[in-house]
Amino acid sequence: MDNMKKVSNSSCNDGVLLRMGLNDNKAGMQGLDKEKINKIIMDATKGSRFYENELKKDKQVNQRIEKMMQLKEKITTQQLLKAQLQVDKLVIELEQNRNLSSTIVHIDMDAFYAAVEMRDNPELKEKPIAVGSMSMLSTSNYHARRFGVRAAMPGFIAKKLCPHLTIVPLNFEKYGKVSKEVREILIEYDPNFMPMGLDEAYLNITEHLEERLNWPEDKRRFFFNTQSATEKDKDDINMSAKFNEGGYSSSPVLFEDNTALMDDHSKQGDKSVENSVVFGTSAEEVVKEIRFRIEQKTQLTASAGIAPNTMLAKMCSDCNKPNGQCRIAPERQTVLDFLKDLPIRKVPGIGKVTEKMLKALGIVTCSELYQQRALLSLLFSEASWRNFLDISLGLGSTHLEKDGERKSMSTERTFSEINTAEDQYSLCRELCRDLAQDLQKEGLKGKTVTLKLKNVNFEVKTRASTVLSSVSAEEEIFAVAKELLGTEIDSVAPHPLRIRLMGIRVSGFLSEEEKKYQQKSITSFLKSGKETGFLRLQPGKSNQEYFTKHSEESPRGSFFDKKRAARQLNSENLSPSDTVDKQLFHDRKSSANFVEESKKVTDLQISNVCEIFTCPVCFEGQSSNNLEDLNRHIDECLNGTFVKDSVQISKNDNSIENTLNFLPRFKNENVECQKKKTDHLAGTDQSASTSDNSTSNSTEKITQIISDKRHRERQPSNLSDIARNLCMKQCLFSKRISQDNNHFEKTEHTEATRSSCFFEDKEDSVLVCPVCNSEQKTTSLVSFNRHVDVCLNKGLIQELTEKKDFPTKTCNVENSNRAGLSSRQQCTNPSQGTKRSGLTTSQSISKKAKSSNSKHTIEMFFK
């Protein structure tokens, strides 16, 4: 009872194994034992650049583990007990919400690519084969696996393991076709099924099962496909000819091996209908039917898992592969039994690194994961330990969410060393061209371009740049990418940049909403002003970036932008890292030549823009290279000199929002100093809370801030509630940032100062939180900002939920700090609760963690 997996309500079939065994003997291949395999791999690997890099990565992981262990040492039993209590409260809640009512199926084609290749070329059937190339294999068949030949292994090493290995090149077109055939079957059982790549899919058959109960037998009867070969391959005569003569062991033969499928049924004994099978109405029967139909249609076998959620389904589809299925009955105990001794590595989402880290804590199985839940909640980020908890309880999604819109698109290529700038640029252009094509196919435009480089030592670097207007055309992308590339080339000059891979990615697509509004928005407003080249406004991307983000993105996103922008604007005296950048920027030689030689439009754009700049407010051309002058001019415009224009902008709420969003940038530019020893928020022009400090209700407070802000900006007051909420956040942010900037103004601009964000003066500053109106004694702006974040979220959530009390506290500050999650990432889900308590809980842990990294100690987050 205890150790036994009673998961297999369905009979688990061994027919396949028998068949494999036969094949073994016939072919006379024994494969290799693990030791031999490892030795061969090591011999082939040792000393390579690749291996050196692997060692390096390994070291990094070990360091992470080391840090974690140090953190663990400092945990007191007190803290552990407290954590235990908290986590267990959550466990109760999770347990109460456990949902076992769905039936999720995970279908997994067995050794898909290899199986397809074997099907289409019977000569390969008895041989060990792999699909891929000498440098990388995608999959291997079961013969080859006995030699240790696995997916993600380079072909040349596989050859050493198994000299007879046949490597078949990839043929995605073919796999796609087969995949489509399979999907045609799957969709009958769940119109919303979720394909994962070409060879896997999740189905929610809950509804199908209900309907099926009333189905007559005939609807559940399926026929053996005796002539599948000729039918299937009508487009390939040669192929079918091969099948017919070459001892094509057609599906029925395969099927006979599968005792499980046959025995449970009326079998062939049911002579009423020749060559047919009737499937029952249970989940197992449904899945057998699916697998049967897949095999009849494609001559390929699939494995499957049936369970109450996707995670379990996926894990148990592994149990009886190949060509088998497994079910976890929808009972809590069955689920827990299944997990009991299951190695965590089997869990989707837990990979090599996580496995190793958990192993360092003595956690190998899922039940151990549960036992250590308290400890894990102290050592890992909230997202991580909650995930661990879900895993150890056997919880997962019970419904299939169709994947949302695409977030990025990319293309990358590996090649033998390329080290001349010229080649690198043309390669870059080529990648941009390919990517542009793909983007346009889906009609996508993105604002962020990322360059990825892997040097010959396998070290990977990515460099990204976000621009004002969305890009999709080759030239647009290349214009950004070449800048990034140029910077990298220069960064190693005078040495050549020696790379083995280059990739380009575009992300930051407009959402549907944004697309709708884009034309009215500031962006197009600006763009229409003159030239798209505004996006390459020089020098320093900070300006246009800043502008972009404030006009187009959520208030949240603007936080960092402001910071960075402020930094760059302030950075006359540069920190070491900035110095490098600057140097690169000005010392561009090696790449500059090439860039200039490339007589593409983009360059012209740049040079034009540097001289003529159209003010987005008054529309007048400003011919100045001095950004400060330009900004001053814009400030003046915005400050009301040209009211008519701003009214025009404000025609709709959305525009207002955008306007508000980018306004703070100009404020920052002007550096309205606000820092005073105390009460600076209340005392400044920016602070709306000045009018009435006695206001205690936070939402009221916020609203007031908004209205005052609006007043200042001379916006009409007919904002919708939604817009108001958005503005509200923005207002607070601008306030926080101004403080930040101000601080940096005052102090040395060393990187150290910035990263630690400490006040120079040792005496405690007192800031007044604009939301809760309480004094915050703090030594760090970061912590103050965090407090405001938390307050803000609290206020918003309260507003949304009408002060509803939530039973569990899942969203607390100490977690946020310790887990390294910003409050921004938490507290986003009202249903997750907002009550905050026990602020002292793990503060000391948090402090220790931080102080071990820096010389200072962050004192308090709350007084």
Add this chain to the structure above:
DNA sequence: CGGATCGAC
């Protein structure tokens, strides 16, 4: 946001 890392197929 930008960069690195993890994980999955």
Add this chain to the structure above:
DNA sequence: CTATGTCGATCCG
């Protein structure tokens, strides 16, 4: 000789 390509998520600064 010879260690992929693409994507999403998360964490940190």
